[in-house]
Amino acid sequence: MFDLALFVIFPYVALVLEIAVSFYRYFSGSYKFSSLSSEFLEGRELFWGSQPWHYGILFVLVGHVVGFLFPKEVLLFNEVPVRRLILEVTALTFGLMALVGLLVLIRRRFTNDRVWAVTAKMDLFVLFLLLIQTFSGIYIAVKYRWGSSWYASALVPYLRSLFVLKPNLEYIAPMPWVVKLHIANAYCLIAVLPFTRLVHFLVLPVSYVWRSWQVVIWNWDRKKIRKV
Amino acid sequence: MDVRSQISILFHLDKCIGCHTCSIACKNLWTDRKGAEYMWWNNVETKPGTGFPHRWENQEDYKGGWVKEGNSIDLKGAGKFRGLKNIFHNPNLPIIDDYYEPWTYKYEDLFNAPEGNDQPVAQPISQITGKAIEIKSGPNWDDDLGGSPLYARKDPNLEKLNAQEQEDLFKVEKLVMMYLPRICNHCLNPSCVASCPSGAIYKRGEDGIVLINQEKCRGWRMCVTGCPYKKVFYNWSTGKSEKCLLCYPRIEAGEIPACMHSCVGRIRYLGVLLYDADKMKDVVHLDEDQLVEAQRDMILDPRDPKVIYEARKNGIHDSVIESAQKSPVFRFVKEWKMGLPLHPEYRTLPMLFYVPPLLPILGKMNLDVYDTSCADYFSTIDKARLPVKYLASLFTAGNEGMVREVLKKMMAVRIYRRSETVGDIQGAEMALKEAGLTRAVAEDIYTLTALATLEDRFVIPPSHREEALAMEGMELVKPGDLGFGFRDRPERM
Numbered sequence: 001m002f003d004l005a006l007f008v009i010f011p012y013v014a015l016v017l018e019i020a021v022s023f024y025r026y027f028s029g030s031y032k033f034s035s036l037s038s039e040f041l042e043g044r045e046l047f048w049g050s051q052p053w054h055y056g057i058l059f060v061l062v063g064h065v066v067g068f069l070f071p072k073e074v075l076l077f078n079e080v081p082v083r084r085l086i087l088e089v090t091a092l093t094f095g096l097m098a099l100v101g102l103l104v105l106i107r108r109r110f111t112n113d114r115v116w117a118v119t120a121k122m123d124l125f126v127l128f129l130l131l132i133q134t135f136s137g138i139y140i141a142v143k144y145r146w147g148s149s150w151y152a153s154a155l156v157p158y159l160r161s162l163f164v165l166k167p168n169l170e171y172i173a174p175m176p177w178v179v180k181l182h183i184a185n186a187y188c189l190i191a192v193l194p195f196t197r198l199v200h201f202l203v204l205p206v207s208y209v210w211r212s213w214q215v216v217i218w219n220w221d222r223k224k225i226r227k228v
Numbered sequence: 229m230d231v232r233s234q235i236s237i238l239f240h241l242d243k244c245i246g247c248h249t250c251s252i253a254c255k256n257l258w259t260d261r262k263g264a265e266y267m268w269w270n271n272v273e274t275k276p277g278t279g280f281p282h283r284w285e286n287q288e289d290y291k292g293g294w295v296k297e298g299n300s301i302d303l304k305g306a307g308k309f310r311g312l313k314n315i316f317h318n319p320n321l322p323i324i325d326d327y328y329e330p331w332t333y334k335y336e337d338l339f340n341a342p343e344g345n346d347q348p349v350a351q352p353i354s355q356i357t358g359k360a361i362e363i364k365s366g367p368n369w370d371d372d373l374g375g376s377p378l379y380a381r382k383d384p385n386l387e388k389l390n391a392q393e394q395e396d397l398f399k400v401e402k403l404v405m406m407y408l409p410r411i412c413n414h415c416l417n418p419s420c421v422a423s424c425p426s427g428a429i430y431k432r433g434e435d436g437i438v439l440i441n442q443e444k445c446r447g448w449r450m451c452v453t454g455c456p457y458k459k460v461f462y463n464w465s466t467g468k469s470e471k472c473l474l475c476y477p478r479i480e481a482g483e484i485p486a487c488m489h490s491c492v493g494r495i496r497y498l499g500v501l502l503y504d505a506d507k508m509k510d511v512v513h514l515d516e517d518q519l520v521e522a523q524r525d526m527i528l529d530p531r532d533p534k535v536i537y538e539a540r541k542n543g544i545h546d547s548v549i550e551s552a553q554k555s556p557v558f559r560f561v562k563e564w565k566m567g568l569p570l571h572p573e574y575r576t577l578p579m580l581f582y583v584p585p586l587l588p589i590l591g592k593m594n595l596d597v598y599d600t601s602c603a604d605y606f607s608t609i610d611k612a613r614l615p616v617k618y619l620a621s622l623f624t625a626g627n628e629g630m631v632r633e634v635l636k637k638m639m640a641v642r643i644y645r646r647s648e649t650v651g652d653i654q655g656a657e658m659a660l661k662e663a664g665l666t667r668a669v670a671e672d673i674y675t676l677t678a679l680a681t682l683e684d685r686f687v688i689p690p691s692h693r694e695e696a697l698a699m700e701g702m703e704l705v706k707p708g709d710l711g712f713g714f715r716d717r718p719e720r721m
Contacts (some may be wrong), residue, residue: 034446036467036720041356042350043323077337113357114324118464120720197720205425205444209308215420218433219696220543 006184007158014191021194022144035200041114051109051137059094060137063148068159071152087148090096092141099134106131114193122196129189136182144176155183229440231528231539233548234416234436235498235689236557236566237473240410240677242638243495247409248272248368249550250487250496254411256484257475257563263465265330268367269472270487272409276383276397276618277370278407278680284458285571286385291320292596293419293574294512298534301512301575306423306454315425320453322463327503328365330355330616356464361550374405388621397614407583408622409495412459412472412488413570413578414438416503416526417512423454430470433558434548434692435500435578437474445469456574474680488686497680499687500548501562501579502528502539512575516625519572526577527562530555550691551689556676557581564673566634568623584619584631586638587612606662609635646668695700 026033039046067074079085106127109115141147154171161168172180193199254270273279287293291305294524301312305320314320333350348680354361370379375398386394396402412429414499421429428444429451431437440451440460447467460471463638473483483489487495503526528535530552539549560583562565567581586609608721609632610616616635620628640663647656660670676684 014708029443031443032467036465037447037449037462038464039318039321039449040323040452040462040464043287043317047317047460050316117357122720127709176325197272200446203426205312205446205448208312208425208427211427214418215424215427215430216433216545217430219692220434222433222528222543 003169003172004186005181007172008162008170011162011187011190012188017053017191018193022199025194025199026199026202030203033199033203035197036118036120038115038118041110042108045104045108046146047102048105051101052097053105056096056098056196057134060091063091063094064151065201066211067148067152068156071156074148074152078146078152083147083148088141088146091148092138095134095138095141097139099104102127102130102134107137109178122192126189126192126196126198129185129192132186133189135173136178137184140178140182155179229243229528229535229538231502231535231542231543231544232505232550233434233539233689234501234503235414235479235499236436236555236561237414237474237580238438238557238560238583239409239580240495240496240497240560241406241408241568242583243493243677244272244407244409245493246272246274246372247492249407249490249492251367253486253490254472258473259470263357263463264461264470265530266327267326267461267463269459269461270411272368272407272410272703273371273405274372274374274379276374276380276614277405277635278379278382279410280367280368281322281458282365283382283384284322284456287456287574289320290322290456290458291453292646293454293576294417296513296575297514298645303419303454303693304456306419306450311425311450311453313323313424315448318449318453321449322452322458323461324356325364328367328369329361329364330362331361331366333694334360359720364394372405375403376399380405385618387615388626389615391613393617402613404587406587406614408570408582409487410457410570411580412438412458412474413457413576413580414474416505416508416523416577416579417487417575419454419456419574420451420460421574424448425450429460430477432637434696435479435689437476437479438471439473439476442466442470456552456571456576457578464594469548475597479545479688480690480693481584482690484682484686484688494680496541496683497556497560497676497685499557500530500689501555501558501694502530502549502552504528508577512577517627518574519575519626520568520624523567523572523577524562525567527558529562545692547692548689549719551687554687556680557685557687559672559676564637564669566637568630568634570623571625572623573625582623583638584623584634586635586642587614606639608634609639632707633663637665639663640665641670641673641677646676 087214109123109127137145144150158168158171193201233409235640243638250270251268251272255268256718257654258269259265259674271280275331279285279395284290288303293304295303325453331352334353335350338348350362351360353359373379381398387433387623397404414436415438416436418431421431424445425448426446428441428446430439432439445468447462449462449469452458452462460469485498488498511526513520514522530536530549531662536549540546557567561581567586569578569581572578608656616628616631619631620626622632640659643653643659646669647653655713660667
């Protein structure tokens with residue numbers, strides 16, 4: 001019953017919240033749709049926190065997505081022990097990098113008066129969730145070895161079952177509690193994302209890459225006027 | 229020919245007395261808010277000096293503006309590759325200490341202090357943290373400190389002078405300073421716009437004012453790095469960037485921007501310039517010493533029938549063209565070639581021009597009299613206490629001839645007027661001839677410099693907001709319908 005609520009109902013609720021609230025907030029005046037940067041108030045410590053955190057978590061996140069999209073290929077890749085070892089060690093290194101960065105960021109937020117002045121309650125809540133997520137992830141990676149393989153074979157089918165709207169709990173039931181915590185906490189993060197500064201993740205400035213350098217906004221339709 | 233209109237500004241530094249009235253007018257109107265306390269969209273710097281923020285001209289640290297790399301130009305510290313790779317941490321971003329930490333005083337202590345032997349003191353407290361702070365610097369703490377080791381010595385422009393010239397600037401009898409008021413330059417090739425990953429900063433087509441859309445700004449802060457003049461400021465409370473908006477609500481209502489209207493020395497001029505945007509691509513790629521001349525060439529004569537024809541074809545109103553014909557900025561910059569842009573080597577094509585100051589000359593003690601007389605009229609320019617080389621580093625990317633030419637014109641006008649009104653000197657004709665002026669032009673320069681009325685100094689074009697409203701389908705919007713400002717409270721959960 002508990003599993004059903006946490007691993008079948010909650011993910012849908014989280015996803016609906018994520019999408020609906022994000023859209024609502026973005027289109028009803030997206031004034032606060034950003035991460036409130038505090039680099040202007042404190043720059044040096046941020047470097048040692050933000051850089052390892054972002055690169056670390058991005059690598060790990062992409063790893064999860066790749067495993068979700070191509071589980072067979074991952075298993076095939078892992079058949080050679082050396083390759084498996086390299087993959088796991090790399091992933092763990094990036095995970096540790098993220099953890100170190102996160103700890104620096106948390107320390108900075110609590111010890112720097114200026115940064116504390118721009119800290120909202122939700123920021124602390126997000127940091128708390130992220131700490132649980134990163135820590136549990138690393139704990140799993142160390143304690144239950146070859147996670148890349150058993151994630152692909154045992155958890156991806158569960159995640160996929162959610163996406164095709166035929167939730168299958170039999171993969172989840174035998175999982176250790178830390179893995180369950182890691183999954184449930186991930187849903188928490190998805191659910192609170194649109195209410196917090198994490199929204200900056202949804203508005204990455206990708207279009208900048210192909211945009212022309214200058215932006216000019218006209219009072220009139222230039223093409224129409226030039227034709228006349 | 230792609231004719232566009234640009235509201236342009238000219239500051240006549242020979243008239244600036246450094247009173248900061250402009251800064252106060254701007255502060256009271258726009259930046260008296262939480263998160264904006266430290267911002268000075270308009271500030272007045274003492275030169276030689278470090279400026280605001282500290283040493284902003286040092287692009288080795290701040291990496292602002294454009295640089296020429298081979299045959300093309302790229303942003304020095306922001307942009308599609310350099311900017312995005314620094315998106316998690318921007319090492320070139322000035323932090324609040326490069327400006328100053330804003331503070332107030334605990335005035336209530338003056339009333340609540342218990343009776344004692346000492347006078348109660350109002351302790352300074354930070355406007356960011358609310359805690360007691362030790363004030364390290366504040367707005368204009370370099371004011372009038374020409375010659376000081378802390379500020380003047382650290383002026384990045386001094387690097388252009390040789391050791392002897394630098395030492396001369398710091399001898400007691402040779403101390404010198406000038407004022408440099410600065411606002412956003414509303415550039416033709418703005419590097420803040422180019423560096424904004426969100427596309428929130430834009431240039432208005434009808435008048436060239438550069439603005440930041442606060443709804444679209446996501447606070448990546450690349451514009452702060454991108455602007456070499458450090459005239460985009462990050463609001464630490466709202467998490468958005470802000471900048472000088474040339475008082476566009478006032479301009480649209482036909483009023484004069486606050487800093488200019490309040491200017492005590494009447495050094496500020498504002499008017500429309502028509503320019504050829506087709507030339508821009510070639511101009512920004514030229515060598516440094518050609519930039520000023522080329523930028524001047526982009527400006528078109530609004531009386532030329534061909535220009536008028538092309539301007540109309542581009543949708544520029546007759547009323548705007550008419551306004552451009554009366555523009556005082558056009559006269560100073562294009563007709564008389566006296567207005568120079570600040571640091572043209574940043575390649576942003578700034579549209580705020582400066583008439584450099586005629587500085588006091590260096591005299592010598594002669595029989596207990598401080599003698600400043602010169603053998604001939606124009607040698608005073610090269611004997612000025614602040615070397616022409618220094619002014620050239622500010623205004624012409626090192627082209628001394630161009631600065632000398634402007635100073636000569638100003639000198640010739642002075643000599644001419646002196647011979648007209650006092651009549652105690654000879655050779656006014658010679659002076660005018662050498663500066664390349666006629667009597668009539670000298671008279672015009674004198675009139676617009678010294679006698680100009682409010683209407684002469686500020687020729688504000690009609691904004692034709694009705695077109696913008698029509699385009700947005702907002703014809704029914706009328707005065708009183710909508711204010712501007714926060715629709716959403718800046719505080720976060």
